[in-house]
Amino acid sequence: MVTILLRTVIIYVTLLIVMRLMGKRQIGELELSDLVTTFLISEIASLPITDTDIPILYAVIPMITLLAFEVFSSWFLSRFSIFKGLFSTRPATLIYNGKVNRREMLRARLSADELIGELRQKGISDISTVKYAILEQNGRLSVIQSSDFTPLCANDMNIAVKENGTDHIIISNGALDEHGMSLLELTEKDVEHILSSRRLKLKEIYLMLIDDGRNVKIFTKKE
Numbered sequence: 001m002v003t004i005l006l007r008t009v010i011i012y013v014t015l016l017i018v019m020r021l022m023g024k025r026q027i028g029e030l031e032l033s034d035l036v037t038t039f040l041i042s043e044i045a046s047l048p049i050t051d052t053d054i055p056i057l058y059a060v061i062p063m064i065t066l067l068a069f070e071v072f073s074s075w076f077l078s079r080f081s082i083f084k085g086l087f088s089t090r091p092a093t094l095i096y097n098g099k100v101n102r103r104e105m106l107r108a109r110l111s112a113d114e115l116i117g118e119l120r121q122k123g124i125s126d127i128s129t130v131k132y133a134i135l136e137q138n139g140r141l142s143v144i145q146s147s148d149f150t151p152l153c154a155n156d157m158n159i160a161v162k163e164n165g166t167d168h169i170i171i172s173n174g175a176l177d178e179h180g181m182s183l184l185e186l187t188e189k190d191v192e193h194i195l196s197s198r199r200l201k202l203k204e205i206y207l208m209l210i211d212d213g214r215n216v217k218i219f220t221k222k223e
Helices: 002-022 032-050 057-079 081-087 102-107 112-121 178-183 188-197
Strands: 092-096 130-135 141-145 167-172 205-211 216-220
Touching: 002 032, 002 057, 032 057, 092 102, 112 130, 112 141, 167 178, 188 205
Parallel strands: none
Antiparallel strands: 092 130, 130 141, 167 205, 205 216
16 A cells, blocks of 8 residues: 555656646647647556556656657757648638638538637627637637727727736735745835835735736735
């Protein structure tokens, strides 16, 4: 029992390291070569856990080999893009100027119902308003509407808008978040000053957010 537990922990840690080095993409965003590598690694990792007669190195060495091959192939294909088509698919333009490309639909083995369904999920009910619908390498559909049907933005109306960027976590459950503080170049004294100006203490804060425009949002544990 202890042996199985130790083998499981070793394989788990090795998998974490291997998948971390492969990158942060989700399964739905993996290209064909990444997906095959992920499936192979999962199968190899399970063997020494279910069969204790198999040496654990028989799983670790193939996983490291697959990782090395994946890293090398990514580097190679980035340098010699002519070979990229051998290992991954190319983006396919399914709609152009409101017209469906039947040939690309057949190549992608995508039905009209599936295409219409994807467009509906993006809030588009009229194909004629679509300038481009591109099936990306990760299997997701990118849709660009014609300029006549895109919403007005501040730039179109010559309105100057202050850019506040995104919120960064500064305090989470009473503890300082060093990553968020470093992004905004805040020191611990800066945070203390903000809290003291609001008569609050660090331990009272559930969540404190500050965006790129230095706008502060604070949620206390009482709230």
